[in-house]
Amino acid sequence: xxxxxxxxxxxxxxxxxxxxxxxxxxxxxxxxxxxxxxxxxxxxxxxxxxxxxxxxxxxxxxxxxxxxxxxxxxxxxxxxxxxxxxxxxxxxxxxxxxxxxxxxxxxxxxxxxxxxxxxxxxxxxxxxxxxxxxxxxxxxxxxxxxxxxxxxxxxxxxxxxxxxxxxxxxxxxxxxxxxxxxxxxxxxxxxxxxxxxxxxxx
Amino acid sequence: xxxxxxxxxxxxxxxxxxxxxxxxxxxxxxxxxxxxxxxxxxxxxxxxxxxxxxxxxxxxxxxxxxxxxxxxxxxxxxxxxxxxxxxxxxxxxxxxxxxxxxxxxxxxxxxxxxxxxxxxxxxxxxxxxxxxxxxxxxxxxxxxxxxxxxxxxxxxxxxxxxxxxxxxxxxxxxxxxxxxxxxxxxxxxxxxxxxxxxxxxx
Numbered sequence: 261x262x263x264x265x266x267x268x269x270x271x272x273x274x275x276x277x278x279x280x281x282x283x284x285x286x287x288x289x290x291x292x293x294x295x296x297x298x299x300x301x302x303x304x305x306x307x308x309x310x311x312x313x314x315x316x317x318x319x320x321x322x323x324x325x326x327x328x329x330x331x332x333x334x335x336x337x338x339x340x341x342x343x344x345x346x347x348x349x350x351x352x353x354x355x356x357x358x359x360x361x362x363x364x365x366x367x368x369x370x371x372x373x374x375x376x377x378x379x380x381x382x383x384x385x386x387x388x389x390x391x392x393x394x395x396x397x398x399x400x401x402x403x404x405x406x407x408x409x410x411x412x413x414x415x416x417x418x419x420x421x422x423x424x425x426x427x428x429x430x431x432x433x434x435x436x437x438x439x440x441x442x443x444x445x446x447x448x449x450x451x452x453x454x455x456x457x458x459x460x461x462x
Numbered sequence: 463x464x465x466x467x468x469x470x471x472x473x474x475x476x477x478x479x480x481x482x483x484x485x486x487x488x489x490x491x492x493x494x495x496x497x498x499x500x501x502x503x504x505x506x507x508x509x510x511x512x513x514x515x516x517x518x519x520x521x522x523x524x525x526x527x528x529x530x531x532x533x534x535x536x537x538x539x540x541x542x543x544x545x546x547x548x549x550x551x552x553x554x555x556x557x558x559x560x561x562x563x564x565x566x567x568x569x570x571x572x573x574x575x576x577x578x579x580x581x582x583x584x585x586x587x588x589x590x591x592x593x594x595x596x597x598x599x600x601x602x603x604x605x606x607x608x609x610x611x612x613x614x615x616x617x618x619x620x621x622x623x624x625x626x627x628x629x630x631x632x633x634x635x636x637x638x639x640x641x642x643x644x645x646x647x648x649x650x651x652x653x654x655x656x657x658x659x660x661x662x663x664x
Contacts (some may be wrong), residue, residue, distance in 0.1 A: 272636070273634075273639065274475065331573075424645065424646045424660075426636055426639050430495065434474070434628055436464050441627075442627065443653075444651060444653060447649070447656050454646065454658055456624075456656055458626055
């Protein structure tokens with residue numbers, strides 16, 4: 261029994277990141293506007309509940325290479341090992357399987373997070389994460405990782421924070437998706453986001 | 463003082479009509495799945511409320527040519543005048559301004575609906591509808607008409623019924639949109655749809 265989820269903030273026109281992503285602006289132009297609901301303080305009570313849900317303990321994670329970091333190859337620059345965006349203690353507290361084309365030793369962080377590097381593609385990453393996490397896996401992002409899992413028909417639950425903003429361009433999660441049966445499980449809203457949770461029948 | 467609205471049913475991946483639209487299937491492949499919430503009987507109480515809102519009396523309407531009918535030119539085939547999809551008494555009960563490239567005399571229907579044909583583009587259609595409707599105008603659809611009004615920055619309120627289905631391909635309403643400030647006014651949901659209403663600041 262496995263359970264695979266993803267939770268993404270998405271603009272009303274369907275983008276989870278803005279255009280023109282760079283090393284200094286990894287979320288793309290306007291992309292930060294998708295994240296005020298969980299970053300701004302104080303939070304609306306509804307948004308706090310969905311943030312807590314996003315941060316609840318999980319068995320393991322799968323993460324795309326763009327979400328792990330802007331560096332390719334050995335994840336090192338200027339002799340320094342890249343260890344992700346999150347400082348010494350990332351918020352995952354579990355094994356995180358990073359999709360990449362380059363072999364790399366695992367990187368153990370404080371607080372229980374270990375980054376593992378998987379070169380066998382999304383199926384391999386999912387299998388390793390499910391084995392490590394007792395079947396309980398969250399796709400941490402970004403857009404491409406979620407898109408691949410959706411396209412593979414391997415997602416059980418999708419939570420979206422629909423933000424009342426139009427980005428015009430950027431990265432979508434639904435291109436090439438073969439899934440078309442979803443069941444609305446829950447929805448709540450604050451002034452900043454309409455939160456929806458869907459169960460996917462596969 | 464004018465107030466211009468649109469109300470569209472949209473798939474979770476952003477399509478208001480399916481792909482491969484034809485004369486026999488004007489809403490495209492899978493497109494009917496966007497409309498069960500207001501067509502299926504009995505309706506969920508929430509869906510009934512949003513249907514009533516959709517059908518409330520309005521001053522005037524603007525409609526794209528694809529929504530009026532599949533026929534071009536003089537809107538006639540086999541010697542028969544095309545009078546829309548809605549039978550003798552369309553549900554508008556007000557002047558409806560149809561975007562077209564071809565001049566045509568107005569067509570007066572039962573119940574107060576008159577179809578007027580406007581060749582001057584979206585700005586002309588909006589001006590005529592606002593004059594006829596005391597400023598109160600709804601964009602009846604389809605995708606292209608709503609897209610043009612959004613792109614022109616002329617929409618005050620957008621209601622969407624977000625349907626838990628992924629169509630994969632089809633017609634979008636947000637391409638080329640310049641608007642990016644929306645305010646969530648209201649949201650409600652049934653098992654079939656998450657209804658959201660946004661006010662647009664212009």
